[in-house]
Amino acid sequence: MKTQKDAITPLQFMFSITCFLRSSSLLSAFFAPISKTDSWLVVLLAAAVCLPFLWVFILLMKAFPGKNLIEINDAVFGRIAGKIISAIYIWFFFTLTSLNLRDLGSFVGKSIMIKTPQLVIVVVFILICAWAASHGLDVVTRYSVVFVIISSIILVVTIAATTDHMNFENFLPILRQPPKNIIQSTHIVSTIPLGELVTILMITPQVNIKPQKIGRYFLAGFLLGALLIMLVVARDIAVLGNTITMFGLPSFETLRMVSFFEVLTHMEILFAILLIILFFFKISLLFYVSILAMSYLFRLDSYKPLILPCAAITAAYSFIVFESLTKHLEIGRDTAPFMWVVFEFLLPLLTLIIAYIRKLPKKEREARSKEAAKV
Amino acid sequence: MILFLIISFLAMLLIDLPRVIKAKQIRLFIVYGGIYATAFTICLLLTLGISVVSPLTLLSDLFKNVLKISY
Amino acid sequence: MKYSRLLLCLLIIISVFICTGCYDIRELEGIAIVTGIAVDQTKYPDTIQFTVQIAKAEAIAAKGGGTGGDSAVMMMDSTAHDVIDALNSLRHDNSRELFLHHNQVVIFGRSLAEVGITSYLDAFLREYESRLEVPFIVADGNAKDVLGTEMELEKIPAIGIRRMVRHKTQISELFGNNMLSFVSKMMENTTSPVAPIIKIIEEEETKRLSLSGLAIFKGDKMIGELNQTQSRGFAWLMGKIQDSSVTIDTKKGKAELEIIGSSSKIKPTFDGERLNIKAEIKGIFNVTELKGLHNIEIDELIDLLVRSTKQEIKKLILSCFKVCQNLNTDIFGFGEYIRKHHPNQWEKLRARWDNIFPAINLSLEIDVTIEDLGKISFTPNLRGEKA
Numbered sequence: 001m002k003t004q005k006d007a008i009t010p011l012q013f014m015f016s017i018t019c020f021l022r023s024s025s026l027l028s029a030f031f032a033p034i035s036k037t038d039s040w041l042v043v044l045l046a047a048a049v050c051l052p053f054l055w056v057f058i059l060l061m062k063a064f065p066g067k068n069l070i071e072i073n074d075a076v077f078g079r080i081a082g083k084i085i086s087a088i089y090i091w092f093f094f095t096l097t098s099l100n101l102r103d104l105g106s107f108v109g110k111s112i113m114i115k116t117p118q119l120v121i122v123v124v125f126i127l128i129c130a131w132a133a134s135h136g137l138d139v140v141t142r143y144s145v146v147f148v149i150i151s152s153i154i155l156v157v158t159i160a161a162t163t164d165h166m167n168f169e170n171f172l173p174i175l176r177q178p179p180k181n182i183i184q185s186t187h188i189v190s191t192i193p194l195g196e197l198v199t200i201l202m203i204t205p206q207v208n209i210k211p212q213k214i215g216r217y218f219l220a221g222f223l224l225g226a227l228l229i230m231l232v233v234a235r236d237i238a239v240l241g242n243t244i245t246m247f248g249l250p251s252f253e254t255l256r257m258v259s260f261f262e263v264l265t266h267m268e269i270l271f272a273i274l275l276i277i278l279f280f281f282k283i284s285l286l287f288y289v290s291i292l293a294m295s296y297l298f299r300l301d302s303y304k305p306l307i308l309p310c311a312a313i314t315a316a317y318s319f320i321v322f323e324s325l326t327k328h329l330e331i332g333r334d335t336a337p338f339m340w341v342v343f344e345f346l347l348p349l350l351t352l353i354i355a356y357i358r359k360l361p362k363k364e365r366e367a368r369s370k371e372a373a374k375v
Numbered sequence: 376m377i378l379f380l381i382i383s384f385l386a387m388l389l390i391d392l393p394r395v396i397k398a399k400q401i402r403l404f405i406v407y408g409g410i411y412a413t414a415f416t417i418c419l420l421l422t423l424g425i426s427v428v429s430p431l432t433l434l435s436d437l438f439k440n441v442l443k444i445s446y
Numbered sequence: 447m448k449y450s451r452l453l454l455c456l457l458i459i460i461s462v463f464i465c466t467g468c469y470d471i472r473e474l475e476g477i478a479i480v481t482g483i484a485v486d487q488t489k490y491p492d493t494i495q496f497t498v499q500i501a502k503a504e505a506i507a508a509k510g511g512g513t514g515g516d517s518a519v520m521m522m523d524s525t526a527h528d529v530i531d532a533l534n535s536l537r538h539d540n541s542r543e544l545f546l547h548h549n550q551v552v553i554f555g556r557s558l559a560e561v562g563i564t565s566y567l568d569a570f571l572r573e574y575e576s577r578l579e580v581p582f583i584v585a586d587g588n589a590k591d592v593l594g595t596e597m598e599l600e601k602i603p604a605i606g607i608r609r610m611v612r613h614k615t616q617i618s619e620l621f622g623n624n625m626l627s628f629v630s631k632m633m634e635n636t637t638s639p640v641a642p643i644i645k646i647i648e649e650e651e652t653k654r655l656s657l658s659g660l661a662i663f664k665g666d667k668m669i670g671e672l673n674q675t676q677s678r679g680f681a682w683l684m685g686k687i688q689d690s691s692v693t694i695d696t697k698k699g700k701a702e703l704e705i706i707g708s709s710s711k712i713k714p715t716f717d718g719e720r721l722n723i724k725a726e727i728k729g730i731f732n733v734t735e736l737k738g739l740h741n742i743e744i745d746e747l748i749d750l751l752v753r754s755t756k757q758e759i760k761k762l763i764l765s766c767f768k769v770c771q772n773l774n775t776d777i778f779g780f781g782e783y784i785r786k787h788h789p790n791q792w793e794k795l796r797a798r799w800d801n802i803f804p805a806i807n808l809s810l811e812i813d814v815t816i817e818d819l820g821k822i823s824f825t826p827n828l829r830g831e832k833a
Contacts, residue, residue, distance in 0.1 A: 095431055111574045115469040172786035184446050243630045246571065257579045257626060266547065298406045305395050305407055308387045312414035320417070320427045327432065334445040335435040 006136045007208040014221035015144040017200060020285065021225025022151050023278035024193030025232040026251060027103075030332045032233070033245040035185035038175055040234040042182060046189035047226035053195055054222060056348050058215040061204050063352070063361035065211030065368075069201040070296040076355045085347065086297050092343045093199060093290040094310075097283060098318035101126060104279045105318065106325075107249065112272055123315050126287070129280060130311040133288040134304055137206055140284045147281055148224075154270050155231060161258045161267065162239050170241035171234075187337040193229060195344035197222065202289045287314065376422050384415055474503060477545040481519065482604025484589035485566055486555035488525055494558065494566065496532030497523035497590040498544070499604050518601040521594050529569035546575035550604040551611075552582050552625065553644070555589040559661060559668035564632075567666075570625065578626040581611045584661040584668060586645040595646055595653050607655065611642060614657050617690045618681035621660070632666065636781030636799050638770075639663050640680075643671060662775050670773045672766060679766030682759050683725060683778055685710025691734060694754040699738030701751055703731040706817060712783055716791050722807045723780060729759060732818040748816055756812045763810060771804045780806070 008016075028039065035042045064072045069089060074082040101122055109118040132140055175182065200218070207214060236250040239257060244250050252271050259265040291310050295303035322328040355361060388411070395407050420427050439445040482499035500520045522540070526532035537544050552570065554563060570576045585592040593603060600606030615622035621642055631639035640660040647656050660677050662670045672680060681687035687708050694701040711726040739747060770777055781799055785792040795802055 091430070099431075113470045114574075117469075120469075169786055173789040176789045180446075240626070241630050242633050243626060246629075253578060253626070256577050257624070259579060294410075298402065300403055300406060301398070301400070305391055305398070305403060306410060308391055309407065309410040309414045312384070312387065312418060313410065316414065316417040316421055319421060320429045321431050322429060323426070323432065331431065331435045335438045337446075338438055338444045339434055 006138045007206055008138055008141050008203075010207055010209045010213070010217045012138075012141045012144060013203075013207045013209075013214075014217040014224075015148050016141040016203075016281075016285065017197060017218065017221030018225040018228065019144040019147050019151075019278065019281050020197065020200075021193055021222070022148065022228050023100075023282040024196070025229040026249065026275055026278070027193060028233055028236065028250055029248050030192060030329070031185040031188045032236075032250055034181050034188070034333070035177065036181075036245055037170055037172075037237050037242065038177060038182065039185065039244070040171070040230055040237055041175065042185040043189055043226065043230040043233055045182070045186045046194055047223070047230075049186055049190045050194040050222075050226075053190070053345050053348075054197070054219065056345065056352055057198065057201055058218060060201065060348060060352055060355075061214055061218075062211055063355055064364060066205045068203065068205045068292070068296065069198075070293050071205075072201075072351060072355075075360060076351050076358070083297060085351075086293065089343065089347070090290060090293045090297060093202075093286060093293055094314060094317060095321065096196060096199070097286040097290055097314050098321045100279060100283050100286065101314060101318040102321060104276070104283070107275060108272075111252070119319075122318055125280075125283070126311045126315045126318075129284040129287050130307050132280075132284040133291060134307050137203055137288060140281075140288050141203075144281060147277055151274055151278065152228065154274055155228065155235075158255055158258065158267065158270065159231070159235050161260055161264070162235065162254060165257050166235075166238040167241060168238060170237055184333075184337075188333065189229075191337045191340035191344060192332065194222070194226065195340055198344045198348060199286060199289045201348075202293055203285075287311070290314075377419075380418055380422050384411075384418070387411075472543065472545070476542055478540055478542040479503065479545050479548050481548060481602050482551045482553070482593050482607070483549060484553045484555070484585070484593040485529070485558060486589050487558040487561060493525055493527055494529070494532065495523055495525050495590065496529060496536070497521055497593060498536060499593050499602070500544075501548075501602050501604075517596065519603065521590070523590060529566050530573070533569075533573075546573070547577065549577065549580055550602075550608040551593075552580055553585050553589040553592055553607075554582070555585050556587060556643075556661075556668065558589075559584045559641075559663070562666045563663075564666040567625075567629065567632075571629065578629070579624045581608060581622055582625045582628045582641050583607070583611065583657075584641045584643050586643050592644055592646060592655065595655050597655065598652075603655075607644065610644075610655065610657050614642065616688075618677075618684075618687045620681050620684060620686055621657070621677065631779075632663070634779075634782050635796070636776050636785075636803075637779050638775035638777045640672075640777050641668075662770070662773060662777055664773065664775050669775070670769065672769060675762055676766040676769055679762035679764070680777065682708065682727060682729075683710060683763045683766065685727060692731070692755060692758055694751060694758055696739075696750060696754050698742065698750070699736065699740070701733060701737065701739065701754075702735035703751065703755060703816070704734045706730040706732055712780070714780070714784055714788065714791075716788075716795075719802075720805055720807060721780075721795070721802050722809065724809045724811060725763075727759065727763070727810060727812045728815075729755070729812070730815045730817055731755065733816060733820055751816060752814045755814045755816075759812050759814075760810055764808075767808055771806070774800060774804050776803050 031042060032039050060072060064075065067075065070086045073086045073089070076082065077085055104125060105118040105122040108121050109116065113121065197218075204214060207217075209217070232251060236244055236254050239254045240247070240250055243253075247253050252268055255268040255271045256266075258267040287310075291303045291306050294306055294310065300306075322331065391407070395404055417427060478500045480498045481501045484497040484499075486495040486497070488495050498521070500522060502518055502520060522536055524532045524535045524539070526535055533544070554566070558566075571578070592607075595603055597603050597606040600609070611622040620640070623639075623641060628639050628641060631637045640662055642657050643659045643661050645656050645658060647654050658674050660672045660680065661668045662672065678687065678690075685708050688705050691702050691704045694703065707728075707730045709728045713724045713726065715722045715724070733751065739750075742750070776799075780803070781792075781796075784795065
């Protein structure tokens with residue numbers, strides 16, 4: 001494709017995935033009220049449940065090396081149906097970007113900058129993310145390593161700082177809840193934070209590595225990210241106990257409890273910094289993916305001209321995407337798991353099945369070996 | 376507010392139009408125009424206070440009430 | 447290229463100026479730092495008197511002011527139907543903005559605590575600026591007076607009160623609390639939360655504050671209290687007491703023993719309709735003072751001390767336990783313990799917990815070790831040889 005390909009190293013790729021997942025650890029309010037003190041176990045279960053999703057993604061990556069999701073759709077479904085399916089994916093990517101942007105706007109707008117209109121916060125932020133995306137994927141993912149290291153250090157420090165508030169009996173009794181809660185919670189975690197990795201399928205062609213090996217970096221990043229989410233949730237349960245069900249942002253309250261020798265207090269500022277850093281990464285990456293997908297859909301030379309209008313759409317969309325917080329929570333809890341499964345699992349699975357029926361992977365391999373033989 | 380909207384969209388046009396015209400591709404022009412128009416419409420509707428229906432809510436209602444797949 | 451570097455430097459310098467934000471600029475002269483909050487009942491039903499203690503930054507910073515100068519704090523109060531209403535009327539009546547992030551204590555008056563506090567706690571949980579690691583204290587009397595009592599050593603009474611609570615927690619962590627643990631215990635179905643009680647003691651011409659006893663809540667109403675000795679019994683049963691002392695009074699003399707460490711293990715056994723709880727308490731002591739125990743051999747002395755200590759601890763624990771059983775309040779968390787460690791049994795018991803708790807059979811197994819006798823082993827009259 002004519003669109004510029006800037007390559008990223010496999011390490012950047014792996015840490016981008018980890019950073020992507022770590023940003024979602026702030027969304028624990030979605031499932032914590034349901035699975036209460038078993039939420040840490042739910043994260044582990046969800047990681048296990050998500051593995052089939054990953055397997056489909058990796059198979060798609062291996063079957064069509066060098067092609068991103070939009071190109072795969074074109075190849076598998078043909079020109080017209082492929083474009084329709086790609087359009088559906090693009091709507092999904094834009095929705096994700098707007099939802100994350102709205103989350104950021106509401107957090108910063110309600111707890112740090114109360115008088116500032118959320119419009120200002122959202123617009124300034126999306127402009128920065130758009131600016132980052134305009135410089136290419138390398139810039140967007142370059143800092144993922146640093147962000148993961150910073151967030152892990154902060155995680156370790158906060159765990160050490162909250163040990164005197166921790167009560168390990170808060171984890172008991174284990175798995176004594178109605179199975180429906182555990183199942184619902186696992187479903188939520190496997191689709192909302194973990195399943196959104198389908199967006200990574202858009203950037204896989206740009207990773208500087210042999211297609212066979214990409215699977216292990218994907219898996220490593222995923223496992224590391226899932227582990228970090230589990231540690232965050234476990235720390236919150238240990239400190240907050242049964243009150244974790246009350247709070248909209250449990251990690252925020254956990255960090256507020258820290259008071260190291262009366263001197264190091266008010267550590268929730270670390271949480272705010274971390275949230276802004278991680279959301280910056282996630283929104284930049286999602287924005288880049290959305291615009292890249294759009295430019296591939298319309299077969300443009302480069303995605304760069306589209307940046308500003310798409311930023312405007314994303315900002316506007318983030319105010320439309322749900323009417324009120326209660327609706328957002330209701331969607332997140334009840335229907336989003338099922339809706340997201342369509343985009344994250346069913347569509348890629350369908351793509352894979354049709355690809356194999358049409359024997360496309362074999363044709364790809366033959367085409368590539370012919371080209372290699374020519375050279 | 377509308378003034379702010381119009382100014383920002385004109386600024387956007389000012390920044391982008393030279394590059395789009397220089398590229399001399401009809402497809403790019405059409406796509407850019409389409410996206411610009413969509414963005415402008417949505418922002419205008421929001422500024423005027425007309426509540427725009429969210430596709431996500433529609434889809435969620437579809438799943439919940441029509442297909443009855445929900446928790 | 448020099449040009450782009452210059453631009454970069456300029457951008458960085460400008461962004462530092464923008465960092466404060468435009469809408470949310472808060473300067474130190476523009477905020478009123480709230481250090482303590484007190485909530486009291488008024489004579490009108492359903493209204494509360496909400497008092498805040500505001501620290502004056504200039505007065506604290508002024509070192510040359512001397513003791514005769516202005517006090518470093520200012521009290522403001524308002525009457526309203528609920529907490530947020532009261533906060534808002536204080537906000538509007540003030541020349542400065544209220545800054546709640548440095549709040550040190552939340553004190554509720556006793557009469558208000560006896561009526562019910564859930565509706566008032568809700569505001570503290572929802573408000574973004576309020577922090578849940580502040581202690582939650584019940585005042586014996588008017589919370590406003592407690593908050594306003596001047597302390598000699600501390601310029602700001604609220605900070606003094608918080609330090610007092612912190613000191614008390616050195617004896618036992620159960621003697622202090624924070625709002626989060628209080629709310630957490632309230633959320634548990636069977637546990638009754640406790641809060642420290644603070645009193646004003648009038649001594650000659652000065653007033654002083656004293657933390658003594660614990661208030662017992664059932665649901666969200668305060669229904670009873672534990673005095674000092676009963677609170678000690680509470681701490682003993684939970685095995686969380688140290689750094690204070692036990693007084694032994696025997697026929698032969700008195701002794702003071704300092705508690706080095708303690709622990710307790712709860713073992714419930716289910717006996718049909720009744721619940722038997724065996725508590726294994728361990729205490730490690732040092733002898734700090736002996737009065738009148740002359741002419742006794744060391745081994746016999748230690749034996750006597752150990753026996754008397756065991757009796758004393760048992761007395762303390764049982765005095766506390768009786769109060770709780772009479773009030774039917776499970777402050778020890780027995781219900782939660784069974785729910786967590788024996789979930790199968792809990793299924794059978796949970797519906798009848800209100801009937802089971804008053805009928806619990808508590809058996810104590812106390813193990814006392816005396817580690818050290820201090821610098822001297824014999825009191826001067828006692829020479830180890832019969833005179």
